[in-house]
Amino acid sequence: MTRTLVIAAAQMGPIARDEPRSxxxxxxxxxxxxxxxxxxxxxxxxxxxxxxxFPRWFMDNQAEIDAYFETHMPSEATQPLxxxxxxxxxxxSFGYAEKLMDAExxxxxxxxxxLVGPDGAVLSKYRKIHLPGHWDEEPWRxxxxxxxxxxxxxxxxxxxxxxxxxxxxxxxxxxRRWPETFRMLALQRAExxxxxxxxxxxxPPAPEHDHLQDFHxxxxxxxxxxxxxxWVVGVAxxxxxxxxxxxGGSCIIAPTGEIVAQCAGLGDELAIxxxxxxxxxxxxDNIFNFPAHRQPGEYGLLxxxxxxx
Ligand code: ING
Numbered sequence: 141m142t143r144t145l146v147i148a149a150a151q152m153g154p155i156a157r158d159e160p161r162s163x164x165x166x167x168x169x170x171x172x173x174x175x176x177x178x179x180x181x182x183x184x185x186x187x188x189x190x191x192x193x194f195p196r197w198f199m200d201n202q203a204e205i206d207a208y209f210e211t212h213m214p215s216e217a218t219q220p221l222x223x224x225x226x227x228x229x230x231x232x233s234f235g236y237a238e239k240l241m242d243a244e245x246x247x248x249x250x251x252x253x254x255l256v257g258p259d260g261a262v263l264s265k266y267r268k269i270h271l272p273g274h275w276d277e278e279p280w281r282x283x284x285x286x287x288x289x290x291x292x293x294x295x296x297x298x299x300x301x302x303x304x305x306x307x308x309x310x311x312x313x314x315x316r317r318w319p320e321t322f323r324m325l326a327l328q329r330a331e332x333x334x335x336x337x338x339x340x341x342x343x344p345p346a347p348e349h350d351h352l353q354d355f356h357x358x359x360x361x362x363x364x365x366x367x368x369x370x371w372v373v374g375v376a377x378x379x380x381x382x383x384x385x386x387x388g389g390s391c392i393i394a395p396t397g398e399i400v401a402q403c404a405g406l407g408d409e410l411a412i413x414x415x416x417x418x419x420x421x422x423x424x425d426n427i428f429n430f431p432a433h434r435q436p437g438e439y440g441l442l443x444x445x446x447x448x449x
Contacts, residue, residue, distance in 0.1 A: 154379040168234070181230060186337065192381055196340075272287055298311065309333045342384075368428060371392070
């Protein structure tokens with residue numbers, strides 16, 4: 141009996157600044173229904189899937205910023221998505237802006253992703269650790285990237301959950317560019333890594349790399365998959381969103397690093413593949429058999445905290 145999951149990468153096109161959550165959720169339910177009809181067990185949605193990518197604008201009115209955050213999950217707006225998943229019997233993951241009051245009474249804000257089982261139970265939660273961009277308004281940029289201003293660094297580590305018959309890890313967008321992310325998940329025996337992203341075609345600090353964004357997107361996810369022997373599902377919020385072109389390229393990647401399914405457009409679109417979780421063994425028992433070949437005693441620098449690390 142193989143542990144094969146039919147997984148759908150559920151890419152979403154642009155979400156307008158004034159698009160209500162109910163509209164984004166309706167689009168997600170439509171994608172989920174089509175995925176279930178095509179046999180999917182798991183549907184993966186993008187980062188910050190409920191609203192437009194608001195870190196592209198400088199805001200200093202906290203109430204205006206907080207309008208993009210969820211204070212409960214499921215919330216009134218997302219309850220229909222949880223209900224649809226339960227009705228269809230599918231698991232799903234998606235990203236959203238999370239706002240909470242902690243035990244000390246402090247307000248916390250994170251760029252968050254959750255994995256929800258077919259029964260509607262939240263099986264895993266991750267808060268984005270690698271926050272790209274900058275803190276202050278930088279008017280020279282065609283658009284801002286203020287994740288460091290609007291979110292705190294995640295405080296849940298890199299979680300791997302027993303879910304859907306396998307070991308499932310979560311990360312978000314910029315995390316995929318850092319090899320440590322995939323290695324942290326693989327060292328906890330991840331077999332499947334789910335991530336969403338909002339990635340502009342234009343990268344203001346290095347516009348000479350704009351034509352490389354799609355290449356870098358797949359490069360880092362394919363490397364992460366192969367070097368750790370995990371399946372990787374990367375899902376875009378894509379298209380021209382409030383004048384900012386976001387790349388697509390949502391895909392499902394095998395533990396060999398091969399892309400086995402990919403979205404072709406920049407709108408709401410599914411890419412579906414049968415993912416045999418046991419195929420991780422081909423890599424994790426051989427070329428990247430950590431106990432046999434990895435040399436952590438030589439890697440001390442990797443976790444040293446120095447001014448230039
Ligand atoms: N977006 C981008 C990402 O890491 C970025 C930020 C774009 C970094 C291009 C470097 C180059 O895909 C988010 N949301 O992290």
